[in-house]
Amino acid sequence: MYYSDYSQGITLKGRFRESAARKYFQQLTATVDFCHNRGAYHCDLKPENIILHETENLKVSDFGLSTIYEIKRQDACGTPAYVVPEVINKRRYDGEKADIWSCGVILFVLLAG
Incomplete structure (x- = not known):
């Protein structure tokens, strides 16, 4: 996660307190x-x-791999540590469920560091 005033970003490292992780999640x-x-x-x-x-307040960026109204995808896109197992196994996957999976991984990263 980056802290930004829209002119510079600083990577926030380490573990977040539970209350902060909850707020951001x-x-x-x-x-x-x-x-x-x-x-x-x-x-x-x-x-x-x-x-x-x-x-x-969070802002989600980089919609370069996003899709609109195409729920089932076959292309392997995303960052390996955050993608659903279907992407790794080169199977069709649901973009909505893939985003939810990634949110869960992000929550783990926020809490575990």
Whole structure:
């Protein structure tokens, strides 16, 4: 996750307190839900694609691998540590479920460091 005032970003390393992780995870899942309700699937969610603004509000960035209204995908995209097992196994996968999986991995990273 990066801290940014939109002109510079600083990587936040280490473990987050549970209250902070919860706050950021809730913002992340609300953002992902907003996108999914409009048929957009990010398909590359990871801490490096999340910007923490100086107001401590999350911004999701890098929609370069995203897809709209295409739930089942076959192409291998995303960052290996954050993708669903189907991507690794080169099987068709659901973009919505892939984003949810990635959110779970991000939560683990926030709590474990």
